[in-house]
Amino acid sequence: SPLSRTTPTLASVLRDHGWATAAFIGAYPVARPSGLNRGFTVFDDPFGAGDATTRQARTERRAAEVVDHALAWLGRPRSKPFFLWVHLFDPHAPYEPPSPWRERFAKAPYDGEVAYSDAQLGRLVAWLDAKGLRSRTLVIAASDHGEGLGEHGEDEHMFFVYDSTLRIPL
Numbered sequence: 001s002p003l004s005r006t007t008p009t010l011a012s013v014l015r016d017h018g019w020a021t022a023a024f025i026g027a028y029p030v031a032r033p034s035g036l037n038r039g040f041t042v043f044d045d046p047f048g049a050g051d052a053t054t055r056q057a058r059t060e061r062r063a064a065e066v067v068d069h070a071l072a073w074l075g076r077p078r079s080k081p082f083f084l085w086v087h088l089f090d091p092h093a094p095y096e097p098p099s100p101w102r103e104r105f106a107k108a109p110y111d112g113e114v115a116y117s118d119a120q121l122g123r124l125v126a127w128l129d130a131k132g133l134r135s136r137t138l139v140i141a142a143s144d145h146g147e148g149l150g151e152h153g154e155d156e157h158m159f160f161v162y163d164s165t166l167r168i169p170l
Contacts, residue, residue: 003035011083012039020082024070027060027089040085044069062098063088063120071127086124088117091147110147143168 003009011021022042030036031047044066047059070086090097090113097105097112101119105112121141128134146168 002033003038005035005038007035009036009039011085014081014083015039015041018080020078020080021084022070022073022082023085024066024073024087026063026066026087027092029089030087042073044073060089060092063090063117064098067120067123070124074124074127086121088120090117091143093147140170142170 011023015021016039021040023037023040023044025031025043025045025047028047031045032043037043037045046061066086066088070084074082074084091110092113095109095113096102097109097116101112101116102109105115125134125139128137128139146163
């Protein structure tokens with residue numbers, strides 16, 4: 001179900017206090033039908049037209065594309081503080097990291113997708129460094145879940161409740 005319209009979001013609170021708010025979305029599960037777009041002045045989401053049951057032909061996009069869009073937004077002049085949500089979806093099945101991570105992690109494609117996503121996040125942090133903003137910017141990284149990766153007979157994260165899927169980085 002979509003987020004209730006009465007539930008405040010961090011983006012809506014910050015926007016109401018004069019912050020610039022933008023989100024750049026990597027996959028359909030958090031697209032507009034989820035309700036998570038509330039409070040964002042910019043919600044870059046190529047998946048979210050229609051209702052929550054809509055199935056788009058394209059349900060995700062690579063981290064590099066998401067970060068490219070976020071960096072373009074960050075590069076625009078602004079006089080107020082900003083809240084930016086960058087949603088990277090790559091470390092999800094099927095595990096197919098792009099080159100050169102595909103080759104470097106041929107035997108561990110999930111690790112390749114994590115390393116690729118980390119490199120893309122690194123581009124954002126490098127931009128903050130180059131602009132002298134990192135020392136006054138809070139960067140929070142979180143995961144939605146872990147993966148079974150074969151533990152307990154589960155390759156992904158659908159049925160079992162073990163630390164491998166519950167303990168996530170924040």
